[in-house]
Amino acid sequence: MNRAPAISVIVRTAGARPDLLLRALDSLAQQSFRDFEIILSEAPNCALDTVLASWRAAGEARPALRRVVQPHGGRSQAGNLGVAAAHAPLVCFLDDDDVCFPHHLHTLHHGMRQAGDEVSAVYAKAIERRCGRFPRWGRERVVGEVPFLPVRLWLGNFLPIQAVLMRKSRFQAIGGFDPELDALEDWDLWLRLSQTGAMTGLDAVTSRFDIPASGQWRRRRQAEHAQARQRIESKLAHLSVTLRMEQVSAQRNAWREQFVQLTPARDLLRILARRLRR
Known part of the structure; x- marks a missing residue:
């Protein structure tokens, strides 16, 4: 019987950006930490066979990759399906437009081992890069505050999804992602996860994610976030933080x-x- 890997990395994709997906997978192939598997949680009819064949053929010793198809689509459903398929006790996410630096998994895994069993998740800092001709505040900034402060998380999300490594058992114990959310599903998850144990921040920058700089995208996303925030605050109104x-x-x-x-x-x-x- 094959030994389970230490980490399962769930990559969510709708298949519409094969070039970015290849970039994300390449960043995983370059990890210094090798004891992991990739779970590609894809939307129906993605037609990624050719893309994945070219990725596998482009280099030696590619990480193990398994594919699962989300029957109903949606970011939260894709995440839950990917975690359900994971063989490892620790899980993290890398969306198809994000990249992780070569020390990413090593840093998170080492941080989790140092933190102890009472910790539900560890996270690192990340670079937020605004793409487009006219970024609003500058092209890059570092996000992810250390040390972890519960009050900061309750005020708003500061943890990019790819920056967090969590215990699969605790993800599943709280029901995973809310399938009704297609925005801020990660913030909702962190709020509930923080109730199951400590979250520990690591003072290292290990990944990057891109945000479009266009005003149209920003306005649409703000509207989606406002609607999602209303649902989250309503359903979690009974929770408290000490x-x-x-x-x-x-x-x-x-x-x-x-x-x-x-x-x-x-x-x-x-x-x-x-x-x-x-």
């Missing part, structure tokens, strides 16, 4: 540091505004 004074102080200091970092940009905008009024 804060220690040191956590409140840490969050206050983090906000103060962010404000200091924004001050030069704010001052520059004021100077430009004064000049434009002349």
